[in-house]
Amino acid sequence: MELELGLALPGGDLIAELGLASEKSTSMCRKRGFDDMFCRATSPPLFVQKDGDDDDGDDDDSRFNHLQELNLGSRVLVGWPPVRVSRRKSEEGGKRRVNCVKVNMEGVAIGRKVDLSLHDSYQALFLTLSQMFPKKQHDGEESDAAYYKVTYEDEDGDWMLVGDVPWEAFIL
């Protein structure tokens, strides 16, 4: 199933609204964000799906296939793009290997993607998550951010509480 980006509020049948990916909605989608928004029919509690970090192929619809082609289809060109050798070296040295995980929140139709390699601690991750999924107000009372638990699915398919293992072990 091709997953579509929607600009509507969470909930509702976004796929039906958008219909097949038209050119117009595709370019609108491209404006909105990168491959971090998609719909799910069911919304389990806030969880981090670790096995999803490498299969970008599943999530990317035709819009991002286009972008990926631009990046991967080109032959190797010397000195292009014109980025200085020193800058490239430092990027490699910084060991910035992208480590993306999908995050869904209970009651929110649209999930997000988080790059763990850009965070250095659980605190930083929770900060990002709290910004991505802002507190909703139910009947005037403020929900406590601490009310939500963050869980992840490990290799064995078990749901674990995020924060149990040291950060360095978690991101591996």
Add this chain to the structure above:
Amino acid sequence: MVGGFRWAAMFPDEVWEHVFSFLPADADRNAAALVCRAWYRLERRSRWRVFVGNCYAVEPAAAVRRFPEVRAAAIKGKPHFADFNLVPSDWGGGAEAWVEAMAEGWPHLEELRLKRMVVSDDCLELIARCFKNFKVLSLVSCEGFSTAGLAAIAANCRYLRELDLHENEVEDNCLHWMSHFPESCTSLVTLNIACLEGEVNVSVLERLIGRCPNLKTLRLNHSVPLERLVGLLHRAPQLVDLGTGKYAAQHHPELFSRLESAIAGCKNLKGLSGFWEAGPTFLPAIYSVCEGLTSLNLSYATIQGPELIKLISRCKNLQRLWVMDLIEDEGLIAVAASCKLLQELRVFPSDPYGAAQPISLTEHGLVAISAGCPMLHSVLYFCRQMTNAALLTVAKNCPNFTCFRLCIMEPHTPDYITRQPLDAGFSAIVESCKHLRRLSLSGLLTDLVFKSIGASANRLEMLSVAFAGDGDAGLHYILSGCKNLRKLEIRDCPFGDKPLLDNAAKLETMRSLWMSSCSVTLGACRQLARKMPLLNVEVINERKRGLPLELQPDNCPVEKLYIYRTVAGPRSDTPSCVWILR
């Protein structure tokens, strides 16, 4: 001169020298020197600063002879495309010839700035030994030296004020080079070691900066841990420009608060850079100085958009911002709202080779900045998509651009909405921005854009072209227009012999022309070299193809071509892959 009256003798020489001291610009001094022999003689004895844009344009001895009182020299070597590995590593640009001539003729030299040159340790030792009053050494994008050479500078230059090492390739063979600064060295104003890859003895550094009360600029390398930054800042609270070392550590509330207070203690801080491996944890430690910052370089920090926004929104007085494309459109919109004094923006690609997830940095970010920042005049922008409409808007919003460099990372990318070439967009830029001095093109472009550039870009001095144009007409438009063009660099364009030969005279009015992977033949280069004795026509063919170049036929294609004007004739230090045609 009127009749035979030698009006220059109206005043004693000292008066004229005093008059000339009010002419700092080289162009004005050059003009004065042409008025009469007396002025030529007087001007040359009073010029104390020289800039040599191409180290091979003049013999070092000739330059030293003409201007005997020089105190400050700046010299550039390799062509700009050397930054991107397009120039063979042994091409040239060695500094020895210059340093030897200067040691001989300018013993009072105080400042030396070299860019894209090969500087050996022997050169550094010569500098350290021969110039008794040496104060400023600036090496930008150089290579060929090691920390042993730096040790010689540290040990012998008693009045050293600036050691500015920017993006050099430095071999690390002398771990304790900084210990060679004697206790008597207290004069440092600038110390920039950001490009060094090796370990730095932070205790030695602490003692050094502790005894240099005038230190204004300190840029550390990534080996200096965050914990030690605190101690360094305590010893140099007067800093105006700070480059941090590694900006990451185990999260520790105590370290955070010590760092925060150390940074807050630097009341004069205007510039920040470094931030290697920075994550969100320690970024808030700099919040207290954000309001005073005029320059912020986060281009080595892989921080995500939201954190960048929180930081940059506090920098209301920012004039220069260098950042990674992780800032995305949303971040640039926030910059446009907060940084109303922004003059220069550079957005670098976090992932130039496109393996990671796509970043949402598009034409919208650029348009937002152009609309929100009225003082913007210099842009470097790496992105993956663009439209003519966006460029038209940018051109309308920013008629004051002096430098516009747009790099759409995939070659031949058209306007992604209309699928048209980006001719209209770039034409709008050159037609609107009457003060444009530097332009880099990208995306799908036909000869039409060159027609506009040739006709409208009257102040353009440097043009970079890649994967553009349809044929010879494109290059002809540029060479027959662009009155003030000094440097032209072209790669992978279908430009051939005819526009070069038709515009040979133009090449003598420029500093240099680089063409690689174009359609130029050896025959045209031979013709050009014969016709223009004041040009060095360098043909660079790295692939050895049987016959040596002298015996190749005229229709042999030229891989890389570098043409520059010179009064020094052909250079004698060419490697085997470079032929200078006469």
